[in-house]
Amino acid sequence: xxxxxxxxxxxxxxxxxxxxxxxxxxxxxxxxxxKTRVVSGEPxxxxxxxxxxxxxxxxxxxxxRLVTYEAAAAHDRGEDMKSLHxxxxxxxxxxxxxxxxxxxxxxxxxxxxxxMRENVAERFYRELRVDRIWEGTSEIQRLIIARSLLKRxxxxxxG
Amino acid sequence: MNGGRISDELRTKHERMxxxxxxxxxxxxxxxxxxxxxxxxxxxxxxxxxxVTNALGWCYAEAQSWMFEACNDDQVARYVMPLTTxxxxxxxxxxxxxxxxxxxxxxxxxxxxxxxxxINGEKWHVTSHNHANTIVVQAKLESGDHCLFFxxxxxxxxxxxxxxxxxxxxxxxxxxxxxxxxxxxxATVSARKATAWASPMPGSxxxx
Numbered sequence: 001x002x003x004x005x006x007x008x009x010x011x012x013x014x015x016x017x018x019x020x021x022x023x024x025x026x027x028x029x030x031x032x033x034x035k036t037r038v039v040s041g042e043p044x045x046x047x048x049x050x051x052x053x054x055x056x057x058x059x060x061x062x063x064x065r066l067v068t069y070e071a072a073a074a075h076d077r078g079e080d081m082k083s084l085h086x087x088x089x090x091x092x093x094x095x096x097x098x099x100x101x102x103x104x105x106x107x108x109x110x111x112x113x114x115x116m117r118e119n120v121a122e123r124f125y126r127e128l129r130v131d132r133i134w135e136g137t138s139e140i141q142r143l144i145i146a147r148s149l150l151k152r153x154x155x156x157x158x159g
Numbered sequence: 160m161n162g163g164r165i166s167d168e169l170r171t172k173h174e175r176m177x178x179x180x181x182x183x184x185x186x187x188x189x190x191x192x193x194x195x196x197x198x199x200x201x202x203x204x205x206x207x208x209x210x211v212t213n214a215l216g217w218c219y220a221e222a223q224s225w226m227f228e229a230c231n232d233d234q235v236a237r238y239v240m241p242l243t244t245x246x247x248x249x250x251x252x253x254x255x256x257x258x259x260x261x262x263x264x265x266x267x268x269x270x271x272x273x274x275x276x277x278i279n280g281e282k283w284h285v286t287s288h289n290h291a292n293t294i295v296v297q298a299k300l301e302s303g304d305h306c307l308f309f310x311x312x313x314x315x316x317x318x319x320x321x322x323x324x325x326x327x328x329x330x331x332x333x334x335x336x337x338x339x340x341x342x343x344x345x346a347t348v349s350a351r352k353a354t355a356w357a358s359p360m361p362g363s364x365x366x367x
Contacts, residue, residue, distance in 0.1 A: 003229040006223075006224075010186070018205055021209025069199060069202060072197075075198035127213055140260050
């Protein structure tokens with residue numbers, strides 16, 4: 001059981017890390033495009049609907065990244081194994097769901113281009129979908145977090 | 160787009176670059192000759208890999224610290240350290256048609272036969288099987304405990320639908336042996352070694 005759980009913890013934490021990298025790339029790409037794509041005489045970055053999508057994506061990235069880094073640092077501090085298990089689930093759930101939202105917004109900002117196979121947003125949109133599934137679906141991560149909460153309490157779950 | 164395929168030349172080049180950067184041995188403990196990096200440092204490196212997509216980023220295998228605890232010295236020498244040099248390419252055959260989020264439900268069995276185990280089962284969603292020379296198979300022992308096995312990908316009894324075209328995702332649906340009709344003899348797994356991998360599973364993946 002120990003080895004399987006160690007394996008899961010690492011894979012889940014690293015999925016969260018890769019999701020953060022993907023979000024950063026998508027935000028950079030969508031921002032660059034929004035600054036140069038002109039619609040009705042204005043770069044779309046000047047439109048508040050676009051700004052809202054970019055801002056929400058920055059918030060998603062920042063939250064997921066800090067939670068993922070904190071889960072990693074908790075390993076380095078040698079915290080309780082059960083707590084580490086829950087923290088990896090929290091990071092994986094948060095980052096993979098956030099990455100899905102960020103990719104969806106990036107496709108929307110790119111418009112028709114974002115639906116084309118050669119576009120970076122299309123590729124990530126398709127690929128990131130699996131991060132909500134493998135190494136435990138989002139639903140399984142929620143069960144792990146909830147069971148930790150119910151068995152050991154909030155402080156033992158998130159420190 | 161190249162039909163979603165990465166050429167062998169490019170894949171090999173990427174793998175060499177990743178190994179040269181030390182990515183494949185990030186998690187190797189210091190007492191095993193590794194860098195003993197903090198988990199935080201490894202997360203930062205992995206985050207950078209995520210920015211190029213999984214498909215391009217997953218060009219290398221890595222030896223993970225838990226493997227050094229799970230394997231005996233012989234297994235470490237034959238299967239774990241060669242991951243860091245690109246000599247072993249692993250894929251993981253865990254999921255089955257009726258066992259995904261509930262790995263306790265797997266039906267694949269491992270039966271002792273002299274020095275070897277005979278594994279019977281059908282596995283699904285074996286990511287990157289087409290690039291692997293060694294398969295990690297999870298199967299149930301006669302005791303009911305679950306165990307991981309190293310299995311050569313070219314075992315003659317092992318059937319794979321490798322001819323199925325690999326599309327643009329990193330996942331392929333690969334039942335590699337018709338259920339209950341074909342046995343894969345894991346010639347490289349002795350009873351003693353397999354015991355080192357014995358890994359009784361919890362009631363479900365949700366148990367923390």
